[in-house]
Amino acid sequence: MALDKSPDMEGMTPAERAALYKQRAAALGIGKAPNTSGATAAPAKPAAPSPVAAPALPSTAVAERPGPAVPAKVAAAAAARREQVAAVAAREAAPSHKEQSERLVYVWPHLVTIEFMSAMLLLFSLVLVSVVLQAPLIGHANLDKTPNPSKAPWYFLNLQELLLHMHPALAGVIVPSVVLFGLIPAIPYIDRNTADVGKWFGTPKAVRISVFTFIYSTFVLIAEILFDELIGVKPLLKSIADATGQPWLVDPNPLGIGLLSMTNVIVPLTLMIAPIFLLLWLLKLIYKPDTIRDYMFALFTGFVAAFIVLTISGTFFRGQGMRLMWPWDPRQERVE
Amino acid sequence: MMNELRPFLEDLSRGNFRRALTENRVFKAWFRTGYPSTPRNQALIMFNNVFLHLHPVRIRRESLKITYTFCLGGLSFFLFLILTVSGVLLMFYYRPATTVAYQDMKDLQTIVNFGLMLRNLHRYSAHGMVIVVFLHMLRVFYTGSYKPPREFNWGVGAILLFLTFFLSFTGYLLPWDQLAVWAVTVGTNMAGATPFIGEQTRFLLLGGYEIGDNTLIRWYVLHVIALPLVISIFMAVHFWRIRKDGGISGPL
Known part of the structure; x- marks a missing residue:
């Protein structure tokens, strides 16, 4: 025709x-x-x-x-x-019944064997570690003696690190809640294309974008931590406020609302969000992402990098007074 | 009665012990399926066993590939099981009161047989579960396994991650040493910064204005009963949903 x-x-x-x-x-x-x-x-x-x-x-x-x-x-x-x-x-000719049947395997013994072996391997390694390495138990609780430094369990040290740089409501509650109950559950409603399901790093540019994002995020986070330690948002804004005669710049409670503070909220929030947009713009420039999935790789990798970098910083690089220092610094030792 | 016993006795007298053992009602009631070496029995064992019926009878060949899943979801669940068993054993020796809790920990480490190893195992498994659950989330993300129709299960997974953190954190207070109380002080102060309801949240978590006996019993009950129940419910939903969404994800 x-x-x-x-x-x-x-x-x-x-x-x-x-x-x-x-x-x-x-x-x-x-x-x-x-x-x-x-x-x-x-x-x-x-x-x-x-x-x-x-x-x-x-x-x-x-x-x-x-x-x-x-x-x-x-x-x-x-x-x-x-x-x-x-x-x-x-x-894609529809698979025949026989072909379909050959693509399937019995869970017993194929899957249950793998599950059993991996479980036993994990159990044995945990028992081994438990025999060799002692879990810490220090002195009896004493509410009158504050250890210096006082640290949360390691998986919260990322938040404790964040706490050093901004308003406690922002670092301890708002940011983790928004990430865990807002952004992460929202991912599948934004990125719906199922073309790459079932493959590690399913798009052609996924690996390059993820690696770039991980390195970029690590550098930005380290730079920001160093900036806050060496120069500091508060001292910087203080000198600007003094020079220009604008005391509201360093007011921790402008209009009586703590969440409007420049030093505690607005500037830290900007320093968190601006690098994300810069990252997306850089990716657009360098890698020309094809789909929203490519951007999603970047955003999620950025979150993973932040989680890891902040956890490591809070765990190994914060000593007495939660000051930034090398892991081998003598001031890392806990005193009471 | 004797009629029913006759074949059994005959087998016994003829030295046919294997048949005497297996071809009777008692054996067949407890071992409902023959050894799963034939397709029929391989299917039946999945139907007839409450633990195995979490799984389908057959799965796609690609789902077996270890470098695809690294068994992370299954290992998260297995760590929960290790923690439940070791946790129940620890409960025999531990009393959640500020006057005795620390001494009970010391006794566990010095007097109780295998007590030290038991405590170590529980603690390392707890750290392990946080790590493995997090890695499981990474696996699901980087393989695109959260996409339709699995959006709901991804959300359930986020709740499970939160519950894992919370379970681990509630256990952190129980040894009642300096590490425990001050970590919890830091944590509850963070929660106390919640806008509008900060004071109330902190009061709820501590059972008062200061960390003490009320805090310990609250965190103990959350740690050994309340949160394990809640997380079990969400795990049940999570596992059931995998089946409903067509098994674990794989290439189209």
């Missing part, structure tokens, strides 16, 4: 082919109402477009159908759609 894929269409882009279909449909007179002169032909409304678009319909249905006229646009779209369906059918 005239509206099927013809040999001369090889090597054309789908858009070019769609244009050609449209031309041919017009040449065949599809789209003009039958038995009327051109002058009076009102643009015919597409009668139910569904039978036209239905891919299983033989192609004759479009060109030779008597009755209400089919607009050229619809006929062309149907042809393009037919071609797509044919391509999918050619690529």
